[in-house]
Amino acid sequence: MxxxxxxxxxxxxxxxxxxxxxxxxxxxxxxxxxxxxxxxxxxxxxxxxxxxxxxxxxxxxxxxxxxxxxxxxxxxxxxxxxxxxxxxxxxxxxVAMIFQEPMTSLNPVHPVGRQITEAMRAHDKRASARELRDRAIEALRRVRIPAPERRFDDYPHQLSGGMRQRVMIAMALACRxxxxxxxxxxxxxxxxxxxxxxxxxxxxxxxxxxxxxxxxxxxxxxxxxxxxxxxxxxxxxxxxxxxxxxxxxxxxxxxxxxxxxxxxxxxxxxxxxxxxxxxxxxxxxxxxxxxxxxxxxxxxxxxxxxxxxxxxxxxxxxxxxxxxxxxxxxxxx
Known part of the structure; x- marks a missing residue:
């Protein structure tokens, strides 16, 4: 049981x-x-x-x-x-949290992929930059963001509201x-x-x-x-x-x-x-x-x-x- x-x-x-x-x-x-x-x-x-x-x-x-x-x-x-x-x-x-307005939660001066990898690095300091990038792209793919390899380098203002919320979910769930x-x-x-x-x-x-x-x-x-x-x-x-x-x-x-x-x-x-x-x-x-x-x-x-x-x-x-x-x-x- x-x-x-x-x-x-x-x-x-x-x-x-x-x-x-x-x-x-x-x-x-x-x-x-x-x-x-x-x-x-x-x-x-x-x-x-x-x-x-x-x-x-x-x-x-x-x-x-x-x-x-x-x-x-x-x-x-x-x-x-x-x-x-x-x-x-x-x-x-x-435990992770996603907030009401992703535009105020995401950092406007960093690409969304970098923000996801930083969240991952906080809990896995031994992972290489390549490993973190691959895992972040996979996280974006899991939340149904199209062309995640390209979106990895996008800034928050380049994404729609729905896609920004998906990025927030990807970041929150990055470490499962x-x-x-x-x-x-x-x-x-x-x-x-x-x-x-x-x-x-x-x-x-x-x-x-x-x-x-x-x-x-x-x-x-x-x-x-x-x-x-x-x-x-x-x-x-x-x-x-x-x-x-x-x-x-x-x-x-x-x-x-x-x-x-x-x-x-x-x-x-x-x-x-x-x-x-x-x-x-x-x-x-x-x-x-x-x-x-x-x-x-x-x-x-x-x-x-x-x-x-x-x-x-x-x-x-x-x-x-x-x-x-x-x-x-x-x-x-």
């Missing part, structure tokens, strides 16, 4: 920033697990803490931020206890990491290229057996890619379940609102639903449930009690003092 333990396990992760009003938490007590060879989708509006969670896992939190508490276990090894040099070895070799974190990898791409990138990620996952953490605000992408989904709101996970369960039976009002705002071809709906208001900033969080000012089901208790993430059905967790299943049809009708 294979190893059944999760590849990545996040326990009580809390990331804070020092501000003029004191320390505020951008990620506030998050618990998650990513099984081997599977995809976890993390969804929520902008400002919910999704990207800061990924940067915390990579230990790339920008100052004045810091990880205040928790554990990030990759293959049983707590990344938060590693020395900086040890963490640099882990990045790329065991066990975990890939993809932060909004298709946001800046048109629908056709987006579908190609998602197909590519699925093919590479099947080929390498890597796990994927897919961070996005696009529930359509999540439905297509994720095995499990975690919904984040104001720095916390408010719902977590298998993807099929999230879409079939959402148990948190925020998730219901997100699903209700998606256009569907199988329904004749005059207008899309909108979640009133906006995500509160970390320095102005409401008391009680953080979603209650925007929640159509809020009661007085919601303004005082902060709900815990608890199992509301087998394998399905939600942080809500009310069971919204009965109201689901009413909300999304």
């Amino acid at each position: 294979g190893d059944e333990s999760p590849l990545l396990k996040i326990e009580g992760l809390r990331t804070v920033f020092r501000t003029s009003v004191g320390e505020i938490a951008a990620v506030d007590g998050v618990d998650l697990a990513v099984p081997r060879g599977r995809t976890l989708g993390i969804v929520g509006e902008s400002g919910c803490g999704k990207s800061m969670l990924s940067l915390s896992v990579m230990r790339l939190v920008p100052p004045p931020g810091r990880i205040a508490s928790g554990r990030v276990l990759l293959e049983g090894r707590d990344l938060l206890t590693l020395a900086p040099a040890e963490m640099r070895d882990v990045r790329g070799s065991r 990491p066990a975990l890939l974190i993809a932060d909004e990898p298709t946001t800046a791409l048109d629908v056709t290229v987006q579908a190609q990138i998602l197909d590519l990620l699925r093919e590479l996952q099947a080929e390498t057996g890597m796990s994927i953490v897919l961070i996005t605000h696009d529930l359509g992408v999540v439905a297509e890619m994720a095995d499990e989904v975690a919904v984040m709101y104001a720095g916390k996970v408010v719902e977590r379940a298998a993807a099929v369960e999230i879409f079939a039976s959402p148990q948190h009002p925020y998730t219901l609102g997100l699903l209700g705002s998606i256009p569907r071809l199988d329904e004749d709906r005059e207008r899309l639903l909108a979640i009133e208001g906006a995500v509160p900033p970390p320095f102005a969080l409401p008391k009680g449930c953080r979603f209650h000012p925007r929640c159509p089901f809020a009661i007085e208790t919601c303004t005082r009690a902060q709900p815990m993430l608890e199992e509301v059905a087998p394998g399905h967790l939600a942080a809500c003092i009310r069971a919204p299943v009965e109201q689901a049809v009413e909300l999304v009708a």
